[in-house]
Amino acid sequence: MFVKPMITVLSEGSSAEDDYVCLEIGCTCCDKEYLLGTSLTGYMSWRAGALVQDAFPEVPKEYREMFISCTCPECWADMFGSSDDDDEAITL
Numbered sequence: 001m002f003v004k005p006m007i008t009v010l011s012e013g014s015s016a017e018d019d020y021v022c023l024e025i026g027c028t029c030c031d032k033e034y035l036l037g038t039s040l041t042g043y044m045s046w047r048a049g050a051l052v053q054d055a056f057p058e059v060p061k062e063y064r065e066m067f068i069s070c071t072c073p074e075c076w077a078d079m080f081g082s083s084d085d086d087d088e089a090i091t092l
Helices: 040-047 061-069 073-080 083-087
Strands: 006-012 021-026 033-038
Touching: 021 040, 033 040, 033 061, 061 073
Parallel strands: none
Antiparallel strands: 006 021, 021 033
């Protein structure tokens, strides 16, 4: 089942030149809340259906995951291992 991320817009730029938004995103696993600053243009693009990696290229992938699965980097690592594990060779 898809769960919509718990996202609250805390503040946004006050003029057209000020392309900024501060978001509060909640993790559904640990209930911690994270502050994330990004472009207002990217946020509006994502809300309109853009892929998260296209809307937020400046946001580290660990935090972009919160927009997709509502899971913070720490909980993701607890469930699936750290991103450092991705570099390990797989032998068959």
